Amino acid sequence: MNIIYSLSAIGISLLIGYVLNVYLTGLPASLYGMIVFALLLHLRIFNAKKIEATIAFLLRNMGICFVPAGVGIITHFEIIKQHGLTLVAIIFVTTFLLLTLVGVLYQRFEDNSKNINNTVSQK
């Protein structure tokens, strides 16, 4: 029963997402659906307890949805032969830049707020 409840909750959110997409444009319908789903859960219109297990299952196994899209890479044989190494290098470098940026900035923010707390408590 919980499975049907969860799937209907997702279906309803996606439907509202489609309506929002028509009227507001901008974001894809599924993203509006995601935000609607979170809101309806927060407002306790959907019962989170009933949905939890199904969602955990879906999130764990959603990789399967992307296999066909990923396989499409074979239509790019030429690009890969020509630029494969450059592609991997760009992905590698930008991923580590992002890791560094977020990690260092948040760590600095945390250290700063700790120092402020310390000076406040010393006073």
Next chain:
Amino acid sequence: MSILSIELNTLASCLLFSLLTCLVYFSFVELQRRTNKVWLNPLLLAILAVIALLLNFSIDYTEYQQATNVITWLVEPAVVAFGFPLYQQIPAIKSHWKKILLLLSFSCAFVVSISLLLTMFLIAIPEIAVSLSLKSITTAIGITLTEQLHGDSSMTAFAIILAGLFGAVFGIKWLEFIKVTSPRAQGLAIGAASHALGTATISQLSYQHAAFASLALILSAVITALISPMLITQLLTLF
């Protein structure tokens, strides 16, 4: 009569290719569960195995793609399902939300721009540049945005998996090396750069790693979805 046989044929190939894809994917899921190795990523291995099968039996990709449309339709409800972890993160967002939102908005804008510019300078194919600029967010949302911005979904899927693997395998070691030691900072960084793959991997470390990584995963995806249509279109006009 012939129309009926064609339809039966399509139905049969739909069933065959979809079941085959599931079989391949879930065998690799089982393999990873038993070996517990991050780099044995089921999505990556399943893609490679299906490619090998298609090449071996000289099956055209469009035929495979049409036959597995059923599987691709599931992407939309899968994106919606992310609303659940987002709902779970609402209390965490409340405490430091301004700082975290500001930090992630800046980082997302930075990584989208730098990836797009680097790819345009080095490879100069706009579709590929769009795909690479959307590689730091979770696959479901990355692919949805790629289609909206006329990028190439298969390139995005591939780039996203690689970005996830790099962060999942080397992320913590790199962050320790540059003296980022707080579990919250580590979680946020890996969630932002390596999405669900990184998040799943470091969630075993501690509750704080898991909470901050999934927070960054969700927020980066939403922020990127909000800013990238404008940002990418503007940046592409430079070329």
